[in-house]
Amino acid sequence: MWNPYENSRQHPHDFTIKYRFYTLEEGGRKQLAIQGYRCDFAYESDEITTTGIYAIHPEFEDEDGQLIMDTEHPVHQEGQGRM
Numbered sequence: 001m002w003n004p005y006e007n008s009r010q011h012p013h014d015f016t017i018k019y020r021f022y023t024l025e026e027g028g029r030k031q032l033a034i035q036g037y038r039c040d041f042a043y044e045s046d047e048i049t050t051t052g053i054y055a056i057h058p059e060f061e062d063e064d065g066q067l068i069m070d071t072e073h074p075v076h077q078e079g080q081g082r083m
Contacts, residue, residue, distance in 0.1 A: 001071065002068065005057070005059060005082075013082035013083055014083055016081070016082055017080070017082075018078070018081075019058065020077065021033065021077050032075060032077060033074065034070075034071055034074055035059065035068045035069070035071050036071050038055055038057045039055070040053045040054065041053065042054065058083055059081055059083075060076070061079060061081060062076075
């Protein structure tokens with residue numbers, strides 16, 4: 001069962017995003033992520049050997065805008081999430 005960041009960090013999300021995971025054919029993941037997925041990213045202009053990378057920890061929502069609480073089954077390939 002997922003413990004929402006708003007509970008564990010005592011801070012509401014800052015913004016909502018629309019996401020889509022690339023398919024394997026597009027160069028994306030073999031399996032979809034689960035709630036709790038944490039990803040690394042860099043901006044195209046970054047030189048990661050000197051600037052490093054950033055981490056982001058989205059929380060995925062279901063079709064009704066409610067947080068997905070299941071941490072064992074994959075989230076949707078595309079949808080909405082909280083940051």
